[in-house]
Amino acid sequence: xxxxxxxxxxxxxxxxxxxxxxxxxxxxxxxxxxxxxxxxxxxxxxxxxxxxxxxxxxxxxxxxxxxxxxxxxxxxxxxxxxxxxxxxxxxxxxxxxxxxxxxxxxxxxxxxxxxxxxxxxxxxxxxxxxxxxxxxxxxxxxxxxxxxxxxxxxxxxxxx
Numbered sequence: 001x002x003x004x005x006x007x008x009x010x011x012x013x014x015x016x017x018x019x020x021x022x023x024x025x026x027x028x029x030x031x032x033x034x035x036x037x038x039x040x041x042x043x044x045x046x047x048x049x050x051x052x053x054x055x056x057x058x059x060x061x062x063x064x065x066x067x068x069x070x071x072x073x074x075x076x077x078x079x080x081x082x083x084x085x086x087x088x089x090x091x092x093x094x095x096x097x098x099x100x101x102x103x104x105x106x107x108x109x110x111x112x113x114x115x116x117x118x119x120x121x122x123x124x125x126x127x128x129x130x131x132x133x134x135x136x137x138x139x140x141x142x143x144x145x146x147x148x149x150x151x152x153x154x155x156x157x158x159x160x
Contacts, residue, residue, distance in 0.1 A: 009055045068082075081102040
């Protein structure tokens with residue numbers, strides 16, 4: 001993998017620090033921004049045009065899935081990898097349908113993070129092992145291309 005710019009979007013600061021310090025161990029990964037809500041994520045993605053965006057689902061101001069939909073339009077070359085504690089099948093499916101190439105559970109981040117980053121950057125899907133069953137069409141890990149303008153029902157914002 002050549003040099004890659006990364007935007008980290010996570011509202012829980014200790015976990016954001018964990019992600020940034022873990023990714024910082026790889027010299028080819030360069031953190032160019034850290035934000036804590038969905039609206040900031042969209043703004044920074046448009047401004048920075050990062051190669052990779054790590055995105056949580058439950059964010060203040062704008063949930064991560066809606067943020068991903070907007071990012072796909074404003075920064076279409078950015079690859080999106082969700083890193084979330086949410087593991088319900090509906091949310092995982094909606095996150096992938098929003099244009100993300102990957103979804104890992106926060107509980108598996110220590111194990112899956114680098115493999116997921118590598119797969120997503122190569123244009124391949126990656127879903128944490130325990131979540132693959134939630135997205136049957138991903139069981140074989142073959143990528144499905146979603147149109148960035150696919151319209152799905154928005155999830156409620158955090159706190160709603």
